[in-house]
Amino acid sequence: MYGNTLTYAGIIHYGPLYLRFRKKMAMIRVQGLNKWFGDHHVLRDIDLHVAQGEVVVVIGPSGSGKSTLCRCLNRLESAGSGEILIDGVPAPVEGRELARLRADVGMVFQSFNLFQHKTVLDNIMLAPMKVRGVSRAEAEKTARDLLARVGIAEQAGKLPAQLSGGQQQRAAIARALAMRPKVMLFDEPTSALDPEMVGEVLDVMVQLAADGMTMVVVTHEMGFARRAADRVVFMDDGQIVETAEPNAFFESPTTDRARNFLAKVLTH
Amino acid sequence: MSALLDHLPEFWQGLIVTLQLTAASFAGAAVMGLVIAAMRVSPVPVLRGIGTAYVETLQNLPLLVLLVLAVFGLPEIGLQAGLQVTATVVIALYEGAYIAEALRSGVNAVSSGQGEAARALGLNFTQSLRHVVLPQALRTVIQPIGNIFIALTMNTSLAAAVGVVELTAAANRVNLLEAQPIPIFVGAGVAYAVIAACAGFVTGRLERRLAVVR
Numbered sequence: 352m353y354g355n356t357l358t359y360a361g362i363i364h365y366g367p368l369y370l371r372f373r374k375k376m377a378m379i380r381v382q383g384l385n386k387w388f389g390d391h392h393v394l395r396d397i398d399l400h401v402a403q404g405e406v407v408v409v410i411g412p413s414g415s416g417k418s419t420l421c422r423c424l425n426r427l428e429s430a431g432s433g434e435i436l437i438d439g440v441p442a443p444v445e446g447r448e449l450a451r452l453r454a455d456v457g458m459v460f461q462s463f464n465l466f467q468h469k470t471v472l473d474n475i476m477l478a479p480m481k482v483r484g485v486s487r488a489e490a491e492k493t494a495r496d497l498l499a500r501v502g503i504a505e506q507a508g509k510l511p512a513q514l515s516g517g518q519q520q521r522a523a524i525a526r527a528l529a530m531r532p533k534v535m536l537f538d539e540p541t542s543a544l545d546p547e548m549v550g551e552v553l554d555v556m557v558q559l560a561a562d563g564m565t566m567v568v569v570t571h572e573m574g575f576a577r578r579a580a581d582r583v584v585f586m587d588d589g590q591i592v593e594t595a596e597p598n599a600f601f602e603s604p605t606t607d608r609a610r611n612f613l614a615k616v617l618t619h
Numbered sequence: 620m621s622a623l624l625d626h627l628p629e630f631w632q633g634l635i636v637t638l639q640l641t642a643a644s645f646a647g648a649a650v651m652g653l654v655i656a657a658m659r660v661s662p663v664p665v666l667r668g669i670g671t672a673y674v675e676t677l678q679n680l681p682l683l684v685l686l687v688l689a690v691f692g693l694p695e696i697g698l699q700a701g702l703q704v705t706a707t708v709v710i711a712l713y714e715g716a717y718i719a720e721a722l723r724s725g726v727n728a729v730s731s732g733q734g735e736a737a738r739a740l741g742l743n744f745t746q747s748l749r750h751v752v753l754p755q756a757l758r759t760v761i762q763p764i765g766n767i768f769i770a771l772t773m774n775t776s777l778a779a780a781v782g783v784v785e786l787t788a789a790a791n792r793v794n795l796l797e798a799q800p801i802p803i804f805v806g807a808g809v810a811y812a813v814i815a816a817c818a819g820f821v822t823g824r825l826e827r828r829l830a831v832v833r
């Protein structure tokens with residue numbers, strides 16, 4: 352009788368607790384990350400945990416290390432010291448494991464970096480076929496679905512140079528999503544765009560956030576941060592200076608450095 | 620003129636050998652150039668070192684010296700091969716260094732973001748080179764590689780010096796019989812020029828067809 356109650360209680364409580372734990376588990380876990388370029392100390396003791404489904408906006412002055420942080424997360428740059436775990440798995444140093452990690456972490460660049468010699472469709476199909484071993488037919492179906500999702504289905508057969516900047520960036524997002532990544536990194540995805548095209552890219556990102564994607568977004572778009580971010584991380588001089596919920600951060604930053612930075616950005 | 624016409628079979632035979640030398644050694648040089656270029660841009664320092672040493676060595680020796688060394692040196696160490704085969708291999712290795720350098724400059728002309736995006740998607744070094752970087756690099760070096768092809772064609776005449784009877788050697792033999800160097804060597808020169816013109820035509824076509832839209 353006693354044992355039965357325990358079991359009963361266990362079943363009842365184990366499930367939701369377990370689920371809650373899963374949900375809170377850090378998708379990205381950065382601990383004591385340092386990075387040097389020569390003797391230039393670019394990242395200093397970075398600790399950053401991003402929960403599954405969380406959207407973190409990284410903001411900070413030029414040269415503060417935002418891009419380097421992103422690039423360390425998928426190991427386009429090697430970390431100097433410290434630990435980076437993606438979904439509980441430490442970032443491998445090289446080889447097959449590293450390729451798998453990169454495949455799990457999608458990255459969108461400021462300059463789009465679509466493969467210039469391939470059509471939009473082929474851009475999206477390449478990695479799923481070569482890295483994941485997906486069949487051509489399946490890769491094409493996924494690619495067309497994604498193109499529809501980012502609103503450029505009719506551009507599938509064009510070369511990147513024939514697309515507008517906004518369309519190129521949306522294609523680049525589709526290309527990253529085709530790998531079904533666990534995490535998406537965005538490094539200033541709208542900074543190279545004409546103002547009238549920023550919105551269409553941000554809309555795609557907001558939708559992605561709403562769909563539950565774990566995202567780290569380097570951007571100075573306050574509107575996006577307010578609409579979609581769970582947290583804003585403010586970096587300066589290689590350090591995380593302040594972390595706050597978006598509205599709190601923009602309305603009442605607690606550090607002088609963040610206040611100064613916001614004053615400069617908001618007056619422009 | 621009759622000196623030429625009387626000896627058409629010899630010229631024809633020489634031309635065939637020249638074309639064989641050119642085609643086979645260019646194919647070999649292309650493969651060698653691809654391998655060496657890949658080594659020179661690879662992330663592995665040892666491979667980069669080997670690639671650099673290869674290019675520096677072969678570009679700094681005259682082809683004639685290499686041909687003579689191979690033809691007379693290889694039998695010394697027990698390696699016997701026909702003259703034409705030896706010449707083909709030496710020319711391929713030699714021109715491979717030039718093709719490697721042309722390809723490397725093409726790879727450097729592809730923006731680094733292209734390779735980075737490929738790696739960020741999980742493609743490994745070989746895959747990003749093969750599917751992303753090289754196809755774009757090749758388009759920018761069609762003209763230089765066409766020029767290397769033409770230089771290689773002309774360089775096959777050095778094989779005459781080690782006893783391969785290609786076009787130049789054939790012309791030389793005919794001249795020994797007829798003693799009419801001007802028409803005979805003009806005839807041989809025209810044949811080389813026709814090969815070069817064909818190469819120029821093909822590279823021009825390729826370049827227009829494959830131009831990268833940026």
Ligand SMILES: Nc1ncnc2c1ncn2[C@@H]1O[C@H](COP(=O)(O)OP(=O)(O)OP(=O)(O)O)[C@@H](O)[C@H]1O
Binds near residue numbers: 388391417420
């Ligand atoms: N490959 C590199 N070699 C040497 N120094 C580098 C390299 N990449 C970045 N840096 C330096 O590291 C620092 C951080 O650069 P990073 O690009 O991460 O800054 P950022 O916050 O992204 O700036 P921005 O807003 O201008 O993009 C800068 O001082 C930069 O000069």
Ligand SMILES: [Mg+2]
Binds near residue numbers: 417419539
């Ligand atoms: Mg940056």
